[in-house]
Structure formats: structure tokens, C-alpha cells
Amino acid sequence: MPTSASPLAPRKITVLGAGAWGTAVAIALAARHEVLMWGRNGGAMQAMAHARENSAYLSGCAFPAGLQVTADFDTALAHVLDTPEAEAPLLIAACPVAGLRPLLMQLKPHAISHIVWLCKGFEGDTGLLPHQVVAEVLGDQVAGGALSGPSFAQEVARGLPCALTVASRSDMLRERVVSTVHGGNIRVYSCDDLVGVEVGGAVKNVLAIATGVADGLGLGLNARAALITRGLAEITRLGIALGGTPATFMGLTGMGDLILTCTGDLSRNRRVGLGLVQGKALDTIVAELGHVAEGVPCARAVRALAHKLGVDMPITNAVAGVLFDGGTPKAMLAQLLARDPRDELS
Numbered sequence: 001m002p003t004s005a006s007p008l009a010p011r012k013i014t015v016l017g018a019g020a021w022g023t024a025v026a027i028a029l030a031a032r033h034e035v036l037m038w039g040r041n042g043g044a045m046q047a048m049a050h051a052r053e054n055s056a057y058l059s060g061c062a063f064p065a066g067l068q069v070t071a072d073f074d075t076a077l078a079h080v081l082d083t084p085e086a087e088a089p090l091l092i093a094a095c096p097v098a099g100l101r102p103l104l105m106q107l108k109p110h111a112i113s114h115i116v117w118l119c120k121g122f123e124g125d126t127g128l129l130p131h132q133v134v135a136e137v138l139g140d141q142v143a144g145g146a147l148s149g150p151s152f153a154q155e156v157a158r159g160l161p162c163a164l165t166v167a168s169r170s171d172m173l174r175e176r177v178v179s180t181v182h183g184g185n186i187r188v189y190s191c192d193d194l195v196g197v198e199v200g201g202a203v204k205n206v207l208a209i210a211t212g213v214a215d216g217l218g219l220g221l222n223a224r225a226a227l228i229t230r231g232l233a234e235i236t237r238l239g240i241a242l243g244g245t246p247a248t249f250m251g252l253t254g255m256g257d258l259i260l261t262c263t264g265d266l267s268r269n270r271r272v273g274l275g276l277v278q279g280k281a282l283d284t285i286v287a288e289l290g291h292v293a294e295g296v297p298c299a300r301a302v303r304a305l306a307h308k309l310g311v312d313m314p315i316t317n318a319v320a321g322v323l324f325d326g327g328t329p330k331a332m333l334a335q336l337l338a339r340d341p342r343d344e345l346s
């Protein structure tokens with residue numbers, strides 16, 4: 001579907017969440033727009049305002065003049081809510097999946113028209129995708145969309161080129177995101193397959209843990225390519241079972257993000273896999289990361305969901321076995337290799 005690009009004027013954008021990705025997106029958009037980033041930790045936001053960088057989550061990436069920060073939720077919301085809809089303000093939720101429902105509960109009393117989320121995963125307790133959580137909390141009158149794709153925060157914050165996809169069932173929201181975010185070194189594609197985009201973004205994190213394990217064990221490039229490709233097959237099976245469109249999994253938010261996260265050493269999820277092979281405890285690995293690794297809770301949620309739906313997801317099951325059931329990386333490998341042969345395309 002054709003969409004217009006290049007905004008006519010700077011827009012008002014609020015980013016809720018001040019981790020690595022929220023900060024990178026805020027920095028990138030502040031070159032062209034008036035961005036206000038909210039974080040829940042008052043001390044941290046004050047330090048950011050003073051240093052003009054987010055030293056805890058994205059050090060060395062200076063804030064442009066167009067980026068302001070606050071720890072006051074009402075101020076952050078007023079930045080977009082006090083802007084006429086005709087000026088197309090943009091509200092972005094940049095927290096991890098586990099923080100999405102609490103954040104939406106904070107938003108619920110306010111009259112928001114739309115929301116874009118950046119998180120990738122399934123909600124732990126419910127097994128819901130982010131768009132389902134949004135619909136459950138805010139109802140379906142609020143236009144919602146996921147902005148996803150291969151995009152390491154460190155690279156986006158440094159202004160390196162990337163391509164993203166906005167997925168929404170709302171024409172208005174897709175148009176607003178494209179016309180606001182597309183430009184400079186960021187290309188934004190659009191599609192209406194929310195399920196496919198969200199499943200790809202969620203499950204690739206589990207596969208990145210698997211690839212980290214394989215690379216940590218020194219299994220070689222052939223094994224890595226096999227894992228990525230068969231990983232894509234299992235993402236696609238789950239995505240189709242949930243109502244996604246097959247072609248979506250071949251796109252930026254499927255294959256694109258899978259390749260990036262499985263092969264790029266900037267990936268936190270890949271580093272979880274590497275750490276497991278070094279014999280570190282999961283808690284230690286995550287604490288050392290200092291960031292969320294969505295593939296960890298996602299592995300549990302996807303294993304349960306796939307079991308419920310009768311979808312075969314052997315790599316995810318093997319990862320979950322190592323993460324939660326005391327399996328060893330070598331046992332994970334043996335379990336995968338010992339599987340019966342199967343038709344590649346079934």
C-alpha cells in the first residue's frame with residue numbers, strides 16, 4: 001500500500017520508557033522532531049538531563065537538542081495530548097513486554113487516540129502478544145501498532161541506516177508512523193499483519209539464544225545457518241497457527257530480525273546463549289547484561305503456547321529445556337540432532 005513519507009513539519013513525539021531502545025529511537029527522531037522521553041526513575045532522568053546522554057543504557061550517544069527528558073508522566077503525556085490531532089503527534093511505548101500492561105494501566109485514564117509499541121515478545125503470564133494486551137487494557141477504539149525490524153539500539157542511536165516495519169490494522173496509524181519516522185537513515189515499511197510481525201519479533205529472540213549456544217560450543221557456520229533456517233521454519237509454523245501471513249516471516253520483522261539477532265554480537269539474547277555455554281547461571285548472565293533479554297521469558301511462553309496449539313517447535317523446546325529444566329547445551333544439541341528426519345517444507 002503506498003504511503004506518504006517526509007513530514008511537512010516537526011512533530012511532537014513522546015517516548016515512554018528510557019532503556020536502550022527507547023533512548024535510541026528518541027535520539028534518532030529528535031534530529032527531526034520535538035521528542036520528550038519519559039522514564040520512571042526520577043534520579044536516572046535527572047542524570048540524563050544533566051549529562052545529555054543515557055549513561056546507564058546507551059553510553060556515548062549524545063542527546064540532540066530536540067530531545068528532552070522527564071520523570072513526570074503527566075508532563076510526558078501532555079506533550080502529545082495537548083497537540084491537535086491534525087498535527088499528528090505520536091505516542092510510543094518503549095518498555096519491555098513485562099512492563100507493557102503496567103504502562104497501559106497508567107495510560108488508561110487518559111484520552112489517548114493511538115499508541116505504537118516497540119517491545120518484542122509474548123506476555124509471560126497470559127501468553128498474549130502485545131497487540132492483544134493493548135486491546136485488553138485500552139479497548140479497540142485506540143489505534144495501535146507495532147514498530148519492529150532489525151535494529152540494534154547502538155547502531156540506530158549512532159545514525160547508521162536501518163529499515164523497520166510498522167504493523168497496524170489502522171490506516172491512520174500506519175500513515176502517521178511512516179510520515180513521522182521514515183526519513184534520514186531510517187526507512188519504514190508498513191503492513192497490516194500485526195500477528196506475523198509480532199510473532200517474528202518475539203520468537204527470533206529465542207532463536208538468538210540457540211545460536212549463541214551453538215556458536216559458544218564452536219559448532220561452526222554450517223550449524224549456525226541450519227539453526228537460523230530451521231528457526232525461521234518454526235517461527236513461521238507458530239505465526240501461521242496464530243493467524244499470521246506466511247510472507248511476513250520472510251520480511252524485515254521475520255527473517256531480517258532473525259538474521260541480525262542470531263549473528264550480531266550486539267544482541268543481548270545471543271549473549272545469553274554464549275553465557276550458558278560458559279557455564280554461567282541464567283540469573284548471573286541476565287544481571288551481567290544489565291538489560292532485558294526478552295528471549296528468556298519468551299522461550300517459556302512460546303513453549304507453552306506451541307504445546308497448546310500442537311505446533312512443533314523443537315529448537316524453542318530445546319532452549320527452554322536449558323533455561324528452565326537444567327538441560328545442558330550439549331544435551332540440547334544431542335536432542336535436536338537425534339530427531340527423526342522430516343520433510344523440509346511440511
Ligand SMILES: NC(=O)C1=CN([C@@H]2O[C@H](COP(=O)(O)OP(=O)(O)OC[C@H]3O[C@@H](n4cnc5c(N)ncnc54)[C@H](O)[C@@H]3O)[C@@H](O)[C@H]2O)C=CC1
Pocket residue numbers: 016017018019020021022039040057094095096097098099100102103118119120121151152153154290291292294
Ligand atoms: N535494544 C535494542 O536494540 C532493541 C530492543 N527492542 C525491544 O524493546 C524493548 C525494550 O528493550 P530495551 O530498551 O533495549 O531494554 P533495556 O533493558 O535496555 O531497558 C528497559 C527499560 O524499560 C524500563 N521499564 C521496565 N518496565 C517498565 C515499565 N513498566 N514502565 C516503564 N518503563 C519500564 C526499564 O526501567 C528500562 O529503562 C524490548 O522488548 C526489546 O526486545 C526492540 C528493538 C531493538
Ligand SMILES: O=C(CO)COP(=O)(O)O
Pocket residue numbers: 120149150151152153205208257260261266267268269270292293294
Ligand atoms: O531486537 C533487537 C534487534 O532488532 C535487539 O535484540 P537483543 O534484545 O537480542 O539485543
